[in-house]
Amino acid sequence: MSGLPTSYNTLTLPQVRLSHHPVSSPTPTPVIIMAPDRPTAHNALTDSMASSVVCACALLWADPRVKCIVLMSSDPENRTFCADMDHHQRVRLRGTTHDEHCDTGSVVALAMHNCAKPIVAAINGPASVRVVSRAAKVGPVSGRRVSTWRPARLYICLASLAPGPRCTSEIVEAEQILPRALIIAEDIAANVSTVAIRVMRDMILRSPQSPEEAYLLESKVFFDMLNRKDSKEGKDSFLQKCAPHFDGTMGKDAPSSYLWWEEKDVKAKIRAEIKSPIGERIKCLSKHSLELPSLVPP
Numbered sequence: 001m002s003g004l005p006t007s008y009n010t011l012t013l014p015q016v017r018l019s020h021h022p023v024s025s026p027t028p029t030p031v032i033i034m035a036p037d038r039p040t041a042h043n044a045l046t047d048s049m050a051s052s053v054v055c056a057c058a059l060l061w062a063d064p065r066v067k068c069i070v071l072m073s074s075d076p077e078n079r080t081f082c083a084d085m086d087h088h089q090r091v092r093l094r095g096t097t098h099d100e101h102c103d104t105g106s107v108v109a110l111a112m113h114n115c116a117k118p119i120v121a122a123i124n125g126p127a128s129v130r131v132v133s134r135a136a137k138v139g140p141v142s143g144r145r146v147s148t149w150r151p152a153r154l155y156i157c158l159a160s161l162a163p164g165p166r167c168t169s170e171i172v173e174a175e176q177i178l179p180r181a182l183i184i185a186e187d188i189a190a191n192v193s194t195v196a197i198r199v200m201r202d203m204i205l206r207s208p209q210s211p212e213e214a215y216l217l218e219s220k221v222f223f224d225m226l227n228r229k230d231s232k233e234g235k236d237s238f239l240q241k242c243a244p245h246f247d248g249t250m251g252k253d254a255p256s257s258y259l260w261w262e263e264k265d266v267k268a269k270i271r272a273e274i275k276s277p278i279g280e281r282i283k284c285l286s287k288h289s290l291e292l293p294s295l296v297p298p
Contacts, residue, residue, distance in 0.1 A: 004063050008032055016052035017074060018060075021182060030067040030189035031182065032060055035074040042083035043073060050104045054111040061115050064249055067189035069115070070181050072122040081121075116198045116250050118188050122181035131170045131181045193230040193246040195253050206261040217260055224255030 005011050008018040008028055015038050021031040034056055036043040060066045073081045085105065112119055120129045172180050188197070199221060208214045225231055230248035237244035250258075 004028075004065075005059070013052040013056060015046060015049040016056055018056060021070070021185070028063065028065045030065070031070060031185045032066050032068075033070045033072060034060075035072050036082055037074045038086075039073075039075045039080075041086060041088075042080040043075065044083045044086035044088075045105060045108070046086045046089050047104055050108050053108050057111045057115040060117055064247070066117055067192075067194060068185040069117050069119045070122060070178075070185045071112075071119055072178055072181065116194065118185075118192075118197055120181045120185045120188070122177045129170075129181075129184055131172060131177055131184070191244060193234065193244075193248055195228065195230055195246075195248040195250055196225065196234075198250055199225065199255060199258065202258075202261075208260075217257070220257040220260075221255050224257055228253045228255070 005028070007020070007026065009020055009023065011018055015036065017035045017037040019033045019035075020027075020029040021033055022029070034053075036045070036049055036053070038044060038046070038049065057069075060069055118129070120131065122131055170180060203217070203221065208217055228248055230246045230253065233244050233246055
């Protein structure tokens, strides 16, 4: 683990805060909390915040000590998760044509989407699990600001305009948002294989086009996964009626059939956008030197 942070509590990222759970732990915990940290600006998204989220996702992905991420608001009362883009920030069009432009919000959504660690969002967002308050107002505000819903975020977040089963995993009272999100994250970190949950997620999101192709893929993946150590640990812990200890990683234990789809390469475009002092800082912190998550980390 040489090169990885000794503590996320003390790691400084512009406009994003990382912390252990529980926060009193001196060393990284299986559950890490990530919070956009601009409460006085309703956590409105800036270019600096976007770069920090992308780098944080890459760093947490590369850290085998981390099993699950909880995304929450830095607002002490959890009233505002993210108020869209910061319209006090000068809009930058990257490049001279629409093909060269790199949308900031979609960069964040793709970084979270490609992160191999499950993300539990305590309100809403592009995450594996979303827990919202009954009083939450969830919707696309971009149209009211003469902008558009970005397809990348729309695809990941689903086209729902209000809290409900299509958009969220659970709806709870306002004071229960973070506690419930942490319970879910703790359960995932303790009882779910990082490799298995990533592979199953990709089998859903990157599924073949026909039942026959799905059958062939499932057969290959099942065969490979059955011969991995997490599979043996899952079976043994079930038979022995004890808690499992999954330590497989995508870098070492991904099925040989993984990456069965044709990847659309947007990394070079995004890397050009997020190059900044924070990117260099992450390089110094991690031997993996990840500015943007690749599909299978070292």
